[in-house]
Amino acid sequence: MEQRVRQILERALEGTPPGREECVYLLGFPEHAPEAAWTRAAADTVARGKTGNTGLLFGQVGLELYPCEADCKFCAFGKTHTGFSGKITLGEEEIRQKVHDFTKDGDLYCLWLMTMDKYDLGYYLRAVEIARETAPPQTLLYTNIGDTDYETFVKLKAAGADGAYHVVRLGEGTYTAIPPARRRETIEAARRAGLMLQDCLEPIGTEHTPEELVDHIFATIAGGFDTAGVMKRTPVPGTVFTDEITNARLAQIVAVNALAVMALDPYPWIPVHEADPVSLASGANSICAETGVNPRDTAADTARGRGLDVTACREMLWQAGFTHLAKGDGTRVALTRAYIERCKANA
Ligand code: SF4
Numbered sequence: 001m002e003q004r005v006r007q008i009l010e011r012a013l014e015g016t017p018p019g020r021e022e023c024v025y026l027l028g029f030p031e032h033a034p035e036a037a038w039t040r041a042a043a044d045t046v047a048r049g050k051t052g053n054t055g056l057l058f059g060q061v062g063l064e065l066y067p068c069e070a071d072c073k074f075c076a077f078g079k080t081h082t083g084f085s086g087k088i089t090l091g092e093e094e095i096r097q098k099v100h101d102f103t104k105d106g107d108l109y110c111l112w113l114m115t116m117d118k119y120d121l122g123y124y125l126r127a128v129e130i131a132r133e134t135a136p137p138q139t140l141l142y143t144n145i146g147d148t149d150y151e152t153f154v155k156l157k158a159a160g161a162d163g164a165y166h167v168v169r170l171g172e173g174t175y176t177a178i179p180p181a182r183r184r185e186t187i188e189a190a191r192r193a194g195l196m197l198q199d200c201l202e203p204i205g206t207e208h209t210p211e212e213l214v215d216h217i218f219a220t221i222a223g224g225f226d227t228a229g230v231m232k233r234t235p236v237p238g239t240v241f242t243d244e245i246t247n248a249r250l251a252q253i254v255a256v257n258a259l260a261v262m263a264l265d266p267y268p269w270i271p272v273h274e275a276d277p278v279s280l281a282s283g284a285n286s287i288c289a290e291t292g293v294n295p296r297d298t299a300a301d302t303a304r305g306r307g308l309d310v311t312a313c314r315e316m317l318w319q320a321g322f323t324h325l326a327k328g329d330g331t332r333v334a335l336t337r338a339y340i341e342r343c344k345a346n347a
Pocket of ligand 1: 068069070071072075077079115116117146295
């Protein structure tokens with residue numbers, strides 16, 4: 001292993017995060033190199049130490065589907081290439097049932113309610129209210145919506161939202177019809193409205209250089225987000241992208257991200273998407289169950305396609321060696337085989 005890598009990782013294990021140039025350097029190794037393996041091992045040690053070997057369960061309900069104006073080139077719903085026509089909208093009882101199914105065991109950290117770039121505010125506010133009535137208080141509710149102003153976020157918070165997932169994505173303004181500045185304005189509007197903020201380095205494709213990835217990681221650090229996720233781009237049939245990074249490369253990026261965000265206090269949670277065991281042994285600790293529509297899936301209900309259910313996520317976290325799950329209120333539950341079986345029996 002190169003001596004410089006050893007020095008960076010030893011410093012990280014002693015509590016000093018790598019700087020920007022060091023992160024670029026670490027990401028310059030191929031994912032199969034011994035340097036990448038040691039980076040993943042160090043990040044796993046750091047992240048588990050920071051979190052008490054704790055994982056998180058996230059859930060996402062995709063509420064609506066129609067050809068989307070934002071026309072993101074990587075998304076199954078972009079208006080110029082989508083295979084979906086017409087409109088799918090979950091009704092109130094479907095929303096209630098899906099939220100119940102995700103949260104009935106009381107251990108979901110947070111639930112995202114996703115819709116398209118343009119959305120009907122009355123419908124969305126009602127969805128937030130239903131989710132808040134149905135989910136236990138220890139499950140946080142996050143919006144996953146198009147660009148939104150401060151006044152609307154205030155209303156969403158009053159309806160029960162705790163936070164917002166909103167990201168300046170890789171290629172924003174090039175692969176999407178949305179200027180990056182508008183995404184940043186939305187993030188600041190949510191922050192001013194008192195919502196918690198989740199960020200993610202996404203969607204990562206084969207063309208993204210270490211410098212571009214590290215730029216985003218350091219923007220996350222500067223932005224003070226409470227999660228710092230990593231997601232690779234899925235080559236959805238019908239979109240222009242057919243390439244895909246390996247899960248080993250995804251895990252290497254997860255690892256560098258996990259080391260860099262040691263600069264944040266408190267240490268953020270690190271979701272990986274889609275859920276993958278290699279990343280869960282490389283610094284990631286949070287994975288997402290999905291139901292309803294999903295931008296990475298051509299099935300109208302991803303629960304019948306790519307989406308994992310909560311049981312599968314719980315099982316994957318346990319198999320990755322996590323010993324606790326954290327809930328949105330900060331309380332924890334021991335993650336054991338017996339606990340998983342008890343949840344399964346709670347049908
Ligand atoms: S990623 Fe979101 S904003 Fe972009 S096309 Fe898909 S649904 Fe619309």
